[in-house]
Amino acid sequence: MSGTWVSRPAGIADLTGQTINGLRILGFAGRHPSVRWQTRCEKCGTSTTELHSTMVNGGARCRNVACTLGRLQPAKVSAHERWLNSVDEPVPAPQPTPAPKQPMAERPSDEYVKYRAHAILHDWVQVITWEYWKTLPDHGRQFLLDGIEKDIRRLKNEREG
8 A cells, every 4th residue: 555645536436445356445546547446355465456447347356366376375464454454343452561581680790899989989081881891801900900909098198198
């Protein structure tokens, strides 16, 4: 069906919802070069457009060759097409889907907690995340922790002296 809304011309019978020769008429499809209807085969699900005159004269048939030769099993109908067909049927309420279970978050190491507390306390512009901390090599983490220890000793000496 077209994504654009098209009004039906005056004087033309509205065939929407009718079934002619196994083609369900879904709605008006356009008027150029002639009035056309959007249809769907009830046997195989093939969608196409048909001329108004062909529909009214009973000449419309499914254009899927396998369908007309009887070689197809009924196609699965999409949710949208089921909705189009269920004009009078009540719409079932959607069932809530359970939220996926999140794995338990890994608790940050004591070293990282010490680093982060020091960084926040001293208004560091950039603080390494726990995920990034875990990827650092041992000597990189040790370098940061040694720097923090030196900074703590320096601050104690300033207070005492």
